[in-house]
Amino acid sequence: MGPKTRLAGCLGEGPEGDQMFESDRASVLDVGFEPLAVVGGGYVGLVTATCLADAGRQVTVVEVDPRKRETIARGETPIYEPGLAEMLREAVSSGSLRVEADLVAALAGNRLVVLAVGTPPLPDGHADLSALEAVSAVIAEHALPGTVVVVKSTVPPGTGRRLQRRLAPRGIQVVSCPEFLREGSAIEDVLHADRFVVGGTDASAVSRTVSTLNAFDSPVLRTSNTAAELIKYGSNAFLAMKISFINEISNLCDLVDADVQEVALGMGLDRRIGQASMRPGLGFGGSCFPKDVAALEHTARREGFSFWMLRAATEVNEQQRTRFVQKIRDAVGNRLETRRIALLGLAFKPGTDDLRQAPSLTIAGRLLELGAHVVAHDPVAMDEARRLLPGVEFVDDPYAAVRGADVVALVTEWPEYQTLDWSRVAALVRQRVIVDGRNCLDPEALNARGFNYHGMGRPSRTVQWGRRVSDERSADAEYVA
Numbered sequence: 001m002g003p004k005t006r007l008a009g010c011l012g013e014g015p016e017g018d019q020m021f022e023s024d025r026a027s028v029l030d031v032g033f034e035p036l037a038v039v040g041g042g043y044v045g046l047v048t049a050t051c052l053a054d055a056g057r058q059v060t061v062v063e064v065d066p067r068k069r070e071t072i073a074r075g076e077t078p079i080y081e082p083g084l085a086e087m088l089r090e091a092v093s094s095g096s097l098r099v100e101a102d103l104v105a106a107l108a109g110n111r112l113v114v115l116a117v118g119t120p121p122l123p124d125g126h127a128d129l130s131a132l133e134a135v136s137a138v139i140a141e142h143a144l145p146g147t148v149v150v151v152k153s154t155v156p157p158g159t160g161r162r163l164q165r166r167l168a169p170r171g172i173q174v175v176s177c178p179e180f181l182r183e184g185s186a187i188e189d190v191l192h193a194d195r196f197v198v199g200g201t202d203a204s205a206v207s208r209t210v211s212t213l214n215a216f217d218s219p220v221l222r223t224s225n226t227a228a229e230l231i232k233y234g235s236n237a238f239l240a241m242k243i244s245f246i247n248e249i250s251n252l253c254d255l256v257d258a259d260v261q262e263v264a265l266g267m268g269l270d271r272r273i274g275q276a277s278m279r280p281g282l283g284f285g286g287s288c289f290p291k292d293v294a295a296l297e298h299t300a301r302r303e304g305f306s307f308w309m310l311r312a313a314t315e316v317n318e319q320q321r322t323r324f325v326q327k328i329r330d331a332v333g334n335r336l337e338t339r340r341i342a343l344l345g346l347a348f349k350p351g352t353d354d355l356r357q358a359p360s361l362t363i364a365g366r367l368l369e370l371g372a373h374v375v376a377h378d379p380v381a382m383d384e385a386r387r388l389l390p391g392v393e394f395v396d397d398p399y400a401a402v403r404g405a406d407v408v409a410l411v412t413e414w415p416e417y418q419t420l421d422w423s424r425v426a427a428l429v430r431q432r433v434i435v436d437g438r439n440c441l442d443p444e445a446l447n448a449r450g451f452n453y454h455g456m457g458r459p460s461r462t463v464q465w466g467r468r469v470s471d472e473r474s475a476d477a478e479y480v481a
Contacts (some may be wrong), residue, residue, distance in 0.1 A: 033057060034211035037110040039103060039135055039409030041068055043186075043354075044152055044179050045116030048213075050084060051190040053091035055215035061099040062106050071144070073098045080353040080380045083187045091120025103135065107143045112212055114150045114177075125294035127156055136163055145171030148205045150213065152179050154232055154292060157297050160199065160225030175204035176225040177213060180233035183286060184351020186236070193218040199228025214343050233299075241309055242277040244282050244316035250280035250457025251323065260457030261439060280456050282324055282359035282411065283317035283440045285320055290317075290357040296394040321362040325436050325453050337371035340430065342405035344398060344423045346378035346385045353381040354365060359437070360411045364389050378402040379414055404426045413438040422449050 033056075036047040041063035049068065055057045063069040069344050071078045075092035079086045093099035101108060107113065117131040132153055139149060149172060151160055160176040167174055176199035181189045196218040202208045210220055235283065239365045245269075250260040268275035293310050301309035332339055350359035355361065360376070367374050368391045378385065382394050395401050398417065402408050402425050410417055418440055426432055432451040436440065443453040454460045 003464065012285065024349045033215070034112050034208065035110050036114060036212055037059070037062055037106040038110040038114045040116035040118070040131075040153075041065070041078070041099065042116065042118060043070055043081075043183070043328055044181060045114070046072065046077065046079065046088070047081060047084060047181060047186045047190065048114065048179065049097060050088045050091055051187060052213065052215055053094075053097035054087050054112050055213065057096065057215065059091075059097045060106050060110060061097065062103050063099055063100070063374075064101055065120065067325065069099050069101060079448070081186050082184065082351055086214075087187070087281065088397075092407075103138050104142045105146070111144060111147045112153055112208060113143065113147060114213070116152045116179075119153050119155055119291075120235045121291040121294050125298040127154070127291070127295045127396055129155065129159065131157075136166065139172065140167055140170060142170055143167075143170065145472055148175055148208055149173070150175045150177045150209050152177055154288070154295075155229055156295055157226045157229045157233070160229060164201065164225065168381055173202045174225065175200040175202075175205050175209045175276060176228035177209060180232070180235065183354055184349055186411070190430065191216050197221045197223065197228050197231050199223045199225040201225070233292050234295040236289050237296050237310055237313075239277045240289045240293050240317070241313040243289075244313040245319075246278050246280050247283060247456075248316055248322050253457035257459055258457075259459060263457075266439040278476070281320075281413075282363075282456075283320040285357040285359055286354055287354075287356045290314075321359050322366070324359070324409075324435065324456070325363055325366045325370075327435050327456075328409055329370070331435055331452065331454050332431070338373050339406040340404050340407045341367055341372045341374050342399065342401040342429075343367075343392075344408065344410045344417045345414055346376055347381040347412050350412055351381065352383065355381055355384050360385070361388060363409070364392050365438075368392070375401045375405070378412065379416055394444060399424065399428060405429045406431045407433045407435055408437045409437065410441065411437050413440040417441075422446060426450055 037060045038045045038060045040062045045061065049059045049061050061072060061074065064370060066356040067077045072088070073092070075089040077088050079081055086095070115135060116130060117135055119127040119129060122128050132155065147166065149163065151163070151174065158176050164174040178197055180193065183287040192217065196210065196214045198206050198209055198220065206222060214220060247261055253260040253263060264278045265278065268274050268278045293314055297310040299309050328341065329336055343360060343364060346358060347353055347355060364374050364376065373393070374391070375395060376385065377395055377398045386394055398420060408425065408429060422445065426449045434446055434451050435454045437456060439455045439458060442457065443455065446453045452460070
């Protein structure tokens with residue numbers, strides 16, 4: 001029998017006749033967990049499968065990419081996620097997780113099937129559901145009656161309901177169970193999730209899903225399929241708008257000479273606002289926020305209305321990278337030809353090697369267009385970056401990156417950069433100029449070492465011949481060499 005499950009309070013009937021789980025307490029607690037197949041060995045699928053295997057579930061990962069499949073079969077992870085490699089190696093070694101290519105064979109041995117295939121954005125912002133459609137066609141033909149299909153892929157509202165209409169004649173139930181994983185802390189998010197959202201019309205299918213997949217006693221919220229899908233999109237879109245809002249406050253702080261760190265802290269102390277996602281910087285990136293914002297905005301347009309706040313959040317996010325480049329230009333007199341710019345950080349956030357929608361791509365590309373010589377370092381993301389940024393020089397050591405630099409531009413707030421020996425950096429650079437895109441460095445400590453510090457929405461700390469000067473906006477400032 002699965003672990004005891006905490007249940008959300010009943011909120012009444014949903015739009016499709018569903019209720020929260022309080023009314024189904026007995027059926028949930030009486031259902032044990034069962035073996036399952038996870039279709040898709042990418043980020044969501046592999047993390048989910050590995051954590052469930054570690055919790056004692058018997059998991060089969062179905063992965064069509066032969067190189068990725070072979071890597072997983074060896075107990076090695078094709079992605080970078082802290083703690084995942086050790087957990088996966090143990091799961092494969094113990095036999096609780098195995099990987100295969102044949103979905104039909106997996107359907108024969110598992111009646112709980114989790115869909116974790118990719119849904120990348122199309123040019124118009126709509127989610128590409130071709131992989132999901134291909135998998136569901138195989139399920140419709142080969143799955144046994146009584147199979148429960150759990151959709152973890154992020155899909156537009158109404159997708160689960162449409163799949164249910166297609167699969168119900170085969171005796172197959174569809175449950176929507178969105179994931180809320182943050183890259184870099186995904187295992188922690190599985191082990192200590194804020195909520196376990198499960199949407200579906202069949203109480204037995206929902207109970208089986210909760211008993212097997214909610215292995216870590218997260219609070220359960222039962223909804224309709226469509227509401228579950230919108231919870232995922234709405235959550236990411238709201239966080240994206242919150243990030244864009246504090247970045248706009250940051251831009252205003254630049255104009256009125258206020259420190260956004262103080263402003264964000266004061267705002268976040270209001271419990272209605274909170275501190276989460278109140279860190280100004282270079283905006284949101286990665287595989288989730290950009291595509292989910294675009295997909296939700298596309299859904300709104302399809303239904304006949306304009307979601308203006310989402311459009312504004314996206315525009316602010318794009319402009320934030322442009323503003324950062326302009327800060328670099330301003331710091332060296334607006335001319336970047338032949339300037340050596342050290343980019344510290346390439347991944348869209350620390351703790352991952354993911355470069356999807358990473359600010360570094362836009363920033364490096366623009367710097368190259370302006371004639372700069374860009375030298376970049378990242379602790380884990382350089383292999384993919386070499387493919388995406390052919391004009392950039394890559395080095396394996398951050399001190400090699402800053403040697404001879406006119407500007408040190410911090411793009412990703414890796415702990416390794418925050419703990420650099422900045423006295424050593426001061427001796428290596430050509431000009432002591434730092435543009436901190438994440439506001440994660442100590443301006444006072446850098447100022448004491450002779451650096452001109454430029455943050456996002458923070459008063460610049462400019463040093464001239466070893467002392468601070470009041471004019472932080474001069475394009476012709478002299479720099480301590």
